[in-house]
């Protein structure tokens with residue numbers, strides 16, 4: 369049950385982390401119980417430990433992906449699939465429902481093998497997120513820690529309405545859906561406040577506000593009464609304001625902010641979750657490949673710029689910024705979270721060290737799980753990853769890990785089957 373990790377270099381996940389060599393990390397079941405210089409550890413302490421030789425690798429906290437839709441592969445296809453139909457089909461009989469659960473297991477495992485030891489779902493099928501969380505907690509399947517939202521709340525014609533989100537037709541109904549979702553003990557509530565790129569009707573208007581202010585207020589009040597934080601899909605400035613006035617805790621995606629929006633962030637103590645990775649699809653990928661229309665490209669540019677500007681402004685203003693990938697959406701496979709760190713360095717202009725902090729302890733703080741995970745510290749959960757090279761100098765080393773440790777369980781040389789086309793494009797775009 370006890371393991372001793374030797375010959376590694378520690379990056380502990382805190383803001384000012386510096387590589388520390390010559391240290392030993394001892395874990396007992398799912399906890400880190402001791403971190404000390406090698407010469408302070410005597411043979412007696414190691415007597416019942418499995419010795420894990422890190423061979424000069426870098427050991428750091430497991431990554432936390434703050435924005436995941438677990439049931440999606442991230443595959444790209446030229447036809448947009450009708451999510452509503454797909455979900456309906458999946459729920460139609462016991463065989464397809466069981467298939468759905470197996471698909472959840474598979475995608476959660478992919479995320480774990482890529483170094484994500486915690487993921488926060490923000491819109492899933494019915495109560496599948498919490499069901500997966502239970503299977504993982506019971507040790508029936510191997511996966512990351514799940515912070516589950518289950519289905520989101522949207523409005524008729526709104527983002528993901530009828531597939532991964534309920535359609536509220538009044539403020540009372542929005543609150544009622546929150547109570548319904550809360551019955552399955554989720555960790556958070558997700559609201560779809562604006563539209564996205566694909567449901568924009570004209571150039572220049574992605575992220576149009578679909579959920580009226582009163583609905584947002586009612587849903588947030590109800591969620592907070594039940595002790596649940598609220599995450600909101602928002603892709604325009606007006607949407608940010610509606611969301612923050614209503615009291616949401618995290619703005620997912622975001623938009624270019626003005627002074628009033630910055631003030632609202634501060635008044636409400638809200639955080640921003642940056643999701644740059646999938647926004648590159650319309651904005652940066654060759655149109656011969658994406659078959660995107662002029663409208664999609666123009667709106668894709670606006671959304672990408674909005675997410676980047678939002679993160680930049682929040683960092684400057686001392687507003688917490690978290691990292692997510694919108695995993696499951698086209699162009700964002702479940703195993704690509706490490707690329708969001710690269711996006712943060714490339715587009716937001718932070719250092720690799722800062723990106724690693726935001727993806728670990730920073731995200732843990734926003735998700736309120738920093739007592740449990742997010743840094744390598746005695747007493748915390750043994751959620752760690754090991755890279756071959758120093759990620760502060762070579763971020764690409766995060767793309768193929770040496771080891772993943774989740775709640776004390778060690779996985780050596782994790783392998784993932786990836787989409788070759790997406791990998792090739794991302795390798796080209798994300799040069800830093």
Ligand SMILES: [Zn+2]
Pocket residue numbers: 435437490491601694
């Ligand atoms: Zn999303």
